[in-house]
Amino acid sequence: AQSVAQPEDQVNVAEGNPLTVKCTYSVSGNPYLFWYVQYPNRGLQFLLKYITGDNLVKGSYGFEAEFNKSQTSFHLKKPSALVSDSALYFCAVKDDYKLSFGAGTTVTVRA
Amino acid sequence: GAGVSQSPSNKVTEKGKDVELRCDPISGHTALYWYRQSLGQGLEFLIYFQGNSAPDKSGLPSDRFSAERTGGSVSTLTIQRTQQEDSAVYLCASSFGSDTIYFGEGSWLTVV
Numbered sequence A: 001a002q003s004v005a006q007p008e009d010q011v012n013v014a015e016g017n018p019l020t021v022k023c024t025y026s027v028s029g030n031p032y033l034f035w036y037v038q039y040p041n042r043g044l045q046f047l048l049k050y051i052t053g054d055n056l057v058k059g060s061y062g063f064e065a066e067f068n069k070s071q072t073s074f075h076l077k078k079p080s081a082l083v084s085d086s087a088l089y090f091c092a093v094k095d096d097y098k099l100s101f102g103a104g105t106t107v108t109v110r111a
Numbered sequence B: 001g002a003g004v005s006q007s008p009s010n011k012v013t014e015k016g017k018d019v020e021l022r023c024d025p026i027s028g029h030t031a032l033y034w035y036r037q038s039l040g041q042g043l044e045f046l047i048y049f050q051g052n053s054a055p056d057k058s059g060l061p062s063d064r065f066s067a068e069r070t071g072g073s074v075s076t077l078t079i080q081r082t083q084q085e086d087s088a089v090y091l092c093a094s095s096f097g098s099d100t101i102y103f104g105e106g107s108w109l110t111v112v
Helices: none
Strands: A003-005 A010-014 A019-021 A024-026 A033-038 A044-050 A056-058 A064-068 A073-078 A087-095 A098-101 A105-110 B005-007 B010-013 B019-024 B031-038 B042-050 B053-056 B065-069 B075-079 B088-095 B107-111
Touching: A003 A087, A003 A098, A010 A019, A019 A105, A024 A073, A033 A064, A033 A073, A044 A056, A044 A064, A044 A073, A073 A087, A098 B042, B005 B088, B010 B019, B019 B088, B019 B107, B031 B075, B042 B065, B042 B075, B075 B088
Parallel strands: A010 A105, B010 B107
Antiparallel strands: A003 A024, A019 A073, A033 A044, A033 A087, A056 A064, A064 A073, A087 A098, A087 A105, B005 B019, B019 B075, B031 B042, B031 B088, B042 B053, B065 B075, B088 B107
């Protein structure tokens, strides 16, 4: 079965600093990887996905993610974090037709 | 509408009562999913529809849970004889074929 892991429960950064949220994957075959964000008391919002092609994927709100096959990682990054980026972030892998999610990482950006 | 629509957004019910949660997917989306999000359990897959058929019901936690989809569109998740452990956010999602899966805002269920 396909799976992802998010090794950090929480990430704290200062506004204006780079933000990285880590995700590693375990799949057979080619991985279809996704990042979603959940703001307080809201549903999940799609940020970006990797299907094939360029290893650097650009998404919504200035986020990007780097697919690294040798390290089996798909880390989410933002060059300059905003207080409004504070939220719960989920990495996910598509297993046939459905998504399997990591446990989530809570990001807090302090002013 | 433009996105996945869920109702009610919030529901408080007494233990033992039945509840129905509704999902209206993005127009034209053939695939529909229900997930559950609860503290300590993360995001759990419940059921997958392709059209009106449910080829994967493997995530439904007990026979108190059922779901249907009609007209290849609206879906209803029904929980019978609710228990306190059913308290969670129930998220509906849809996609066109194998494309990106989009989620609704969720139905927040509290069983008291």
